Amino acid sequence: MSDYAIEMSGVSKWFGRKVVLSGVTLNVERGKTFAFLGRNGAGKTTSIRLLMGLLHRSDGAVRVLGLDPEVDPLLVRDRVGYLAEDQTMYGWMRVEEIVRYIAPFYTSWDHDLARMYLGEFELPLRTKIKHLSKGQNVRLGLVLALAHRPELVILDDPALGLDPIMRKQFNRDLITHLQGEGRTVFYSSHLLYEVEPIADEVAILDNGRVLRQSGTEELRADVKQLIVTPQGATQIDARRVLDQRPDGEEVALVVDNAAALTQQLSERGELRKVVDLNLDEIFEAYVVGKKPADDALPAQSPLPTPA
Numbered sequence: 437m438s439d440y441a442i443e444m445s446g447v448s449k450w451f452g453r454k455v456v457l458s459g460v461t462l463n464v465e466r467g468k469t470f471a472f473l474g475r476n477g478a479g480k481t482t483s484i485r486l487l488m489g490l491l492h493r494s495d496g497a498v499r500v501l502g503l504d505p506e507v508d509p510l511l512v513r514d515r516v517g518y519l520a521e522d523q524t525m526y527g528w529m530r531v532e533e534i535v536r537y538i539a540p541f542y543t544s545w546d547h548d549l550a551r552m553y554l555g556e557f558e559l560p561l562r563t564k565i566k567h568l569s570k571g572q573n574v575r576l577g578l579v580l581a582l583a584h585r586p587e588l589v590i591l592d593d594p595a596l597g598l599d600p601i602m603r604k605q606f607n608r609d610l611i612t613h614l615q616g617e618g619r620t621v622f623y624s625s626h627l628l629y630e631v632e633p634i635a636d637e638v639a640i641l642d643n644g645r646v647l648r649q650s651g652t653e654e655l656r657a658d659v660k661q662l663i664v665t666p667q668g669a670t671q672i673d674a675r676r677v678l679d680q681r682p683d684g685e686e687v688a689l690v691v692d693n694a695a696a697l698t699q700q701l702s703e704r705g706e707l708r709k710v711v712d713l714n715l716d717e718i719f720e721a722y723v724v725g726k727k728p729a730d731d732a733l734p735a736q737s738p739l740p741t742p743a
């Protein structure tokens with residue numbers, strides 16, 4: 437059995453001439469909580485729909501719990517708990533009716549667990565779905581996604597319809613509960629400050645490409661802001677710089693794999709300060725960072741790029 441719950445290798449997706457995913461490769465280890473980060477339109481939902489076998493990929497390979505979702509979509513859906521971003525449910529059904537209706541589709545549906553979630557999420561059993569609030573709808577979607585005790589839970593921006601209190605509860609209680617049970621959780625989000633304390637691993641997706649996949653701690657250890665002298669800034673290989681801006685008399689640079697560079701700059705007396713960044717700041721540097729202008733590229737002998 438593979439150690440990975442999700443494997444995507446060189447996955448591309450295009451709609452007509454529009455390329456939406458381009459060579460996406462990522463691996464999600466079993467039992468981990470994995471946050472899939474990206475701005476609006478980055479390709480998160482498209483990737484998730486490929487994982488669920490709801491779309492055909494144009495290129496590459498996908499495995500979900502060892503299965504190809506295009507070949508075995510029903511097996512995948514039986515073992516995965518999926519919450520869609522824009523789930524449309526049967527509005528005319530009551531909450532208790534949809535739970536009864538969905539249950540037989542799953543071989544391992546747990547009625548007691550469904551009842552427990554319905555109670556915890558304070559869902560009104562006799563209310564018609566069309567009369568639920570957005571937050572209640574998301575919570576109902578979660579009940580339907582989780583009551584068959586899936587090995588893997590895929591949530592597409594679950595916090596989107598929840599208010600701040602509910603979101604906190606979702607992150608603190610629900611994800612922690614799933615983590616405690618050893619489930620793999622893969623969820624897309626753009627609320628980075630909420631992802632940071634709970635995700636073991638993150639991938640940053642931008643314009644259909646994975647810019648970086650890493651353990652959350654490792655990413656914070658690798659990506660730093662360096663305050664350096666203007667002279668020091670010109671010695672750095674511009675390809676390594678994610679973001680560069682003036683900082684008083686000095687220059688503030690955000691770089692990945694900062695350790696080696698920090699040492700080199702420090703030995704040359706060009707380093708003033710190393711600043712830790714949070715996930716929000718790292719994401720921003722990667723996705724909208726201001727790269728050094730070409731004319732600022734070092735003319736000669738830049739500090740070498742570490743392997």
Ligand SMILES: Nc1ncnc2c1ncn2[C@@H]1O[C@H](COP(=O)(O)OP(=O)(O)OP(=O)(O)O)[C@@H](O)[C@H]1O
Binds near residue numbers: 456475476477481
């Ligand atoms: N069926 C389709 N036909 C053409 N383009 C599509 C189709 N589905 C998605 N796209 C485009 O693919 C791009 C990625 O969309 P996707 O919904 O995957 O992004 P996302 O990261 O989930 O964004 P959001 O956070 O806003 O939900 C967008 O530009 C979208 O317009």
